[in-house]
Amino acid sequence: MALSPYLCTNCGFWQRSFAPPTHCPVCEDHRHVLPDDGYEMLGPEQLESRSGVVWDELEPGAWRFRMAEPIGIGPMGYVLEHPEGNVAFEGCGWYSDAALDFIASLGGLRVVSASHPHSYGALWRLTERWPEAQVPLQVADLPWATAFTATRPYDSALSLAEDLTLHHTGGHFAGHQVLHDATRRILFSGDALKLDLDPQAERRAVGISCHKAFVKNVPLTEAELRGYRSTFAPLDYDQTWTPFEQGANAGRAAALALLDEQLAGTPHAGFVAVAQ
Numbered sequence: 001m002a003l004s005p006y007l008c009t010n011c012g013f014w015q016r017s018f019a020p021p022t023h024c025p026v027c028e029d030h031r032h033v034l035p036d037d038g039y040e041m042l043g044p045e046q047l048e049s050r051s052g053v054v055w056d057e058l059e060p061g062a063w064r065f066r067m068a069e070p071i072g073i074g075p076m077g078y079v080l081e082h083p084e085g086n087v088a089f090e091g092c093g094w095y096s097d098a099a100l101d102f103i104a105s106l107g108g109l110r111v112v113s114a115s116h117p118h119s120y121g122a123l124w125r126l127t128e129r130w131p132e133a134q135v136p137l138q139v140a141d142l143p144w145a146t147a148f149t150a151t152r153p154y155d156s157a158l159s160l161a162e163d164l165t166l167h168h169t170g171g172h173f174a175g176h177q178v179l180h181d182a183t184r185r186i187l188f189s190g191d192a193l194k195l196d197l198d199p200q201a202e203r204r205a206v207g208i209s210c211h212k213a214f215v216k217n218v219p220l221t222e223a224e225l226r227g228y229r230s231t232f233a234p235l236d237y238d239q240t241w242t243p244f245e246q247g248a249n250a251g252r253a254a255a256l257a258l259l260d261e262q263l264a265g266t267p268h269a270g271f272v273a274v275a276q
């Protein structure tokens with residue numbers, strides 16, 4: 001029997017199995033919530049008909065991929081054009097054939113990765129299309145990478161190019177990682193950070209937070225907050241792109257202000273205002 005990929009509609013996690021899975025490890029993890037009425041698992045053929053994929057270029061050579069109708073928590077995927085080979089970071093819940101053909105028109109992919117399991121999305125579609133792409137993950141999260149295979153486990157940091165570096169943060173997930181783009185001055189922060197966006201301006205953050213579990217409002221520990229701070233402080237960046245928000249006005253200063261406030265008091269999972 002060939003293993004088929006299945007998507008959990010409650011969270012958007014893909015897993016491979018010989019039959020529709022009866023459990024989802026992401027939903028059953030303490031950071032998530034179970035579906036009220038049981039699981040619904042979809043196969044690729046259902047995704048292709050259920051929701052289209054749309055993409056746009058938010059900054060020069062930085063592309064965002066979204067499902068027209070998000071399924072699960074609805075992570076967005078990014079493709080960064082780079083002279084040494086393009087990099088995909090974070091996984092859109094689905095990549096249609098048209099989306100894959102568009103990425104091919106940009107020159108394909110040299111690297112495929114994501115911050116942590118909540119935003120793996122359909123990375124397996126990218127690794128199937130570009131089987132030669134390197135797939136780096138921080139070693140602690142390898143147990144979650146079951147729909148695709150990590151080819152480059154690493155420990156604390158991994159350079160993808162002179163201006164693109166993965167950094168292990170831990171915290172939200174044990175193997176959580178961020179991608180720093182020094183040329184575009186963007187931190188792809190995964191769920192290490194969360195932005196509250198201005199409803200009138202989708203690139204403008206009015207609040208910033210960090211958490212162990214966002215929906216359940218669980219904060220990080222002091223050691224985890226200090227770990228984030230020591231990772232972010234040496235990085236120079238002006239923008240923070242989570243799997244769900246692309247804040248153009250929240251850079252390193254906003255992140256450090258958030259972390260310093262938490263470390264000076266009691267850690268919490270609420271938003272702190274971004275200085276405008």
Ligand SMILES: [Zn+2]
Pocket residue numbers: 008009010011012013024025026027028
């Ligand atoms: Zn799930």
Ligand SMILES: [Zn+2]
Pocket residue numbers: 116118119172191
């Ligand atoms: Zn997450």
